Amino acid sequence: MSYKSNKKLKKAIKIILLFIVVIVLFFILNPSEEDYLIKDLNKKSSIYLEECNNVNDNYLKILKIMYPNEEDIEKFIKNNITYTITDREVIDSNSMNISYMSFYVKVSINVKSYNYANAYKNAVLKTNEFINKNNSLNREAIQKYFYEQLEKEGQLIIQNNQMTTNIVYRCSKEHEIGGSKMEIKTYIIYPLPNQKNNMDLVNAMLGGLVEEMDRTKLPEGVDLEEIIIHKE
Secondary structure (H helix, E strand, O other): OOHHHHHHHHHHHHHHHHHHHHHHHHHHHOOOHHHHHHHHHHHHHHHHHHHHHHHOOHHHHHHHHHOOOOOOHHHHHHOOOEEEEEEEEEEEOHHHOOOOOOEEEEEEEEEEEEOHHHHHHHHHHHHHHHHHHOOOOOHHHHHHHHHHHHHHHHHHHHHOOOEEEEEEEEEEEEEEEOOOOOOEEEEEEEOOOOOOOOHHHHHHHOOOHHHHHHHOOOOOOOOHHHHHHHHO
16 A cells, blocks of 8 residues: 555544544534433432332332342432333423423333332232241241341342333423523423322332332231331
C-alpha cells in the first residue's frame, strides 16, 4: 500500500470514529422518552414503597423475613427491578375532563423483579402442610417453621434467578424544566385518570406479592411482628 493510500485510509478511519462518537454523544445528551420515564420510575420507587408501607407493612415484613441479612430492604428491592416501556397510546383528554394537560400518552410498563409472590405462596403451603401433619403444635413452633420456610424460599428464587414480569399502565407526561431560553423537555410518570394509588405498581415491584397475599392468607397462628421481634 502506498503512502498516499495509507494516509487516506487513516483519515477515513478517523472520520468514521468521529462519526461514531458524535452519534454516541447524541444519544447520551438526548435521552429517549423511555429513558426519561425509567429514570423517573427509579426515582419514585422509594415513594411507592413508602406508600405501600403505610397501607400494609406486612408486605415489607415478608421481605425482611426472606432476607434477614439485608439491612435496607427497600434498596434491595429497587436494585432488583427492571422497567421496560412498551406500548404507547395517545389519547385526547378533552373528552375525559383532564385539566392538567391537553393530551396524555398511555404507556405500558413491564416491571421485572424477583418472584417474591411464589416464594411466599410456597412457604405458606408448606407451613399449612406441616400444621396438618402435626396436631399438637404450639404457636411458637408454627411461627418458627414458617420463618424458616420463607427464608429458604426467598433464597431459592435468588439462587435460581426466578424472575417474574408484571404489566402496569401509566400516563407519560411531557415536562418542561427551566425558563424560555433554557427550556429542557423531559417525561414523567403520572397516574391514569381512574387510578387512585400506586398499589398495582407496588405489586409489580414486589413480584406480585400484594395480590398473592390477598389470595393466600398467612398460616393460622402466624404473627409477622412477633416473628421479626423474636429473631432480632
